Amino acid sequence: MRKLRGLVALGAAVMFSAGAGQAAERVSDFSLIDHEGRFHQLSRYADHEAVVLFSHLPGDRDSRRALATFNELAGEYAGARVAFFVLDASGETDKSALGGIAERSELAIPILMDDTGLVAAELGFSRAAEVAILDPERRESLFHGVINNRFAAEDRSRRASEHYAAEALEQLLSGIRSEVSGLASGASAIDFASAAEVSYHEDVVPILERRCLSCHTEGGIAPFAMSDHQTVRGWSPMIREVLYTKRMPPGQIDNDYIHDFKDVSHITIDETRALVQWIDAGASFDGGEDPLPGLQPEPVKWSYGEPDMVLPIPPQQIPATGIQDYRHLTVPLPVEEDIWVRAVEFEAGDPTVLHHIIAFAYGPDGMNEFDVLNQGIGLGAYAPGNEVNTYPEGAGFPLMAGGGLFLQMHYTTSGRETVDASEVALYLWDEKPERVVYGGSAAELDIHIEPFTRMPMTATKTFREDVYLSMLGPHMHYRGHDARFRLIYPDGESAEILNVPNYQFNWQKTYDFKEPLFVPAGSQLEFSGTFDNTGMNPFNPDASQTLSWGEQTWQEMFFGFFRYVEAETSE
Numbered sequence: 001m002r003k004l005r006g007l008v009a010l011g012a013a014v015m016f017s018a019g020a021g022q023a024a025e026r027v028s029d030f031s032l033i034d035h036e037g038r039f040h041q042l043s044r045y046a047d048h049e050a051v052v053l054f055s056h057l058p059g060d061r062d063s064r065r066a067l068a069t070f071n072e073l074a075g076e077y078a079g080a081r082v083a084f085f086v087l088d089a090s091g092e093t094d095k096s097a098l099g100g101i102a103e104r105s106e107l108a109i110p111i112l113m114d115d116t117g118l119v120a121a122e123l124g125f126s127r128a129a130e131v132a133i134l135d136p137e138r139r140e141s142l143f144h145g146v147i148n149n150r151f152a153a154e155d156r157s158r159r160a161s162e163h164y165a166a167e168a169l170e171q172l173l174s175g176i177r178s179e180v181s182g183l184a185s186g187a188s189a190i191d192f193a194s195a196a197e198v199s200y201h202e203d204v205v206p207i208l209e210r211r212c213l214s215c216h217t218e219g220g221i222a223p224f225a226m227s228d229h230q231t232v233r234g235w236s237p238m239i240r241e242v243l244y245t246k247r248m249p250p251g252q253i254d255n256d257y258i259h260d261f262k263d264v265s266h267i268t269i270d271e272t273r274a275l276v277q278w279i280d281a282g283a284s285f286d287g288g289e290d291p292l293p294g295l296q297p298e299p300v301k302w303s304y305g306e307p308d309m310v311l312p313i314p315p316q317q318i319p320a321t322g323i324q325d326y327r328h329l330t331v332p333l334p335v336e337e338d339i340w341v342r343a344v345e346f347e348a349g350d351p352t353v354l355h356h357i358i359a360f361a362y363g364p365d366g367m368n369e370f371d372v373l374n375q376g377i378g379l380g381a382y383a384p385g386n387e388v389n390t391y392p393e394g395a396g397f398p399l400m401a402g403g404g405l406f407l408q409m410h411y412t413t414s415g416r417e418t419v420d421a422s423e424v425a426l427y428l429w430d431e432k433p434e435r436v437v438y439g440g441s442a443a444e445l446d447i448h449i450e451p452f453t454r455m456p457m458t459a460t461k462t463f464r465e466d467v468y469l470s471m472l473g474p475h476m477h478y479r480g481h482d483a484r485f486r487l488i489y490p491d492g493e494s495a496e497i498l499n500v501p502n503y504q505f506n507w508q509k510t511y512d513f514k515e516p517l518f519v520p521a522g523s524q525l526e527f528s529g530t531f532d533n534t535g536m537n538p539f540n541p542d543a544s545q546t547l548s549w550g551e552q553t554w555q556e557m558f559f560g561f562f563r564y565v566e567a568e569t570s571e
Helices: 059-076 093-105 117-124 166-175 200-211 229-234 236-244 269-280 369-375
Strands: 031-034 039-041 050-056 082-088 110-114 130-136 140-146 308-311 317-318 327-332 339-347 356-361 380-382 388-392 395-397 404-411 419-420 425-427 438-443 454-463 469-477 478-486 494-500 513-519 525-531 559-566
Touching: 031 559, 039 130, 059 082, 093 110, 117 269, 130 425, 140 166, 140 425, 200 395, 229 559, 236 269, 317 404, 339 356, 339 380, 356 395, 419 425, 438 469, 438 525, 454 559, 469 478, 469 494, 469 525, 478 559, 513 559
Parallel strands: 050 082, 082 110
Antiparallel strands: 031 039, 031 110, 050 130, 130 140, 308 425, 317 419, 327 404, 339 388, 339 395, 339 425, 356 380, 356 404, 438 454, 438 559, 454 525, 469 513, 469 559, 478 494, 478 525
């Protein structure tokens, strides 16, 4: 892809300066991560009367001084239904650098990282020390301008005598459409350098091939196939929206950790800018032959390769409607001696109704509850986007002759009767591997979440021996909002090892370390997350319910699954 310089040309993005008598401007719903790695989406603040944003550039003197004024303004409205944010418009991606600014400025409000610059551009920020006031329910911008006349380009008073942002906010909260003029800031300009024109053939198609086609293909898990230009253009408003709100790619993790894990869903800053610029410019076609049809991946049943053993799961009749209790099935192993598994892959018979499979192992003496709890997610688990489960090099999961698989099957009805005939593929070691794969979880079963509330939760697990941690997997249901894993070492030091800012129940992903992480004996794995049982959670089935632990999706769970091997070679 040709190098994109700076931010995208605005195309269809909105540029304006709200003033007296001027109609409010619509803005896109957007999502950004703050300097603490937390997820914020404009539409999730629709229960607030206003969202107030301040454009900030590190190193700019006016920006620094105006930031103090903005922080004071936020303090005056503490407890009110107004959300205040600093919007870093520099493209900074280092959260610790922004955290230092927050600490030095004694900020009590989040700094949002607008790494692509798309949000700042659409909100009309052109300089630091500007303020935008948004109506988050209608997604309209109601005021845009300098915070006060001390920082106005046409004034530059030594002392502020006109407090434009505060006056506009007060009018809005009093039910009056703001009549305050938005003056321009005299602070440093935000670098909106023009970008090279984006080509469908040279830029867009390679991005779609890298980031989208594995799911968006005929027969794939995605709701539509990116089969040609016309189809992509038709879906382009949706593509733009899911990029703006970080819904796609699915199961995104904090950018700080994308290089630590295998095969994570990811799209780069430049790729996001290019796609949005192309869409805003009309999603045009360059002419000539469309390369996209020729890039459609060939359907492959087993993506990990030819299995050593395929175990059919007894077909399950699924009704059109109704609540489906978990089904527990046993599948005996057709082996006469112990085998060692190096990877597991699941093939969903009907992915429209199959929510998940967890495959546990049982031996010749059968299965008991203690064994299940101490296997974590057992050999592995299926959920949309998580078909293949692999283990560290030289490690395997033992399956004993005379035993088999104990499968936990979860179905949700789709409005039509169907039969699910799924399969489990096993990839085996020829000889006993050096290490045994173990699993477990940091879990909390005592769950009580009041209606219309947000609630943090934490669970821990202590490692009594030196181990190498190889996989992490957060699990909550529809109220899950975010998830983090942290290691607390015996000396009291701690380190965050994974952050999932926008947890999505529909994508039950696990995350495999590229290199297993050494964990000394006595360390604790801390799993923390937030439940959002409010009406602002778009996935919440019913915010009026008091939640407890339960297997059904409208109830809740809290598991931080992990997989590990012992540091010493097993004999």
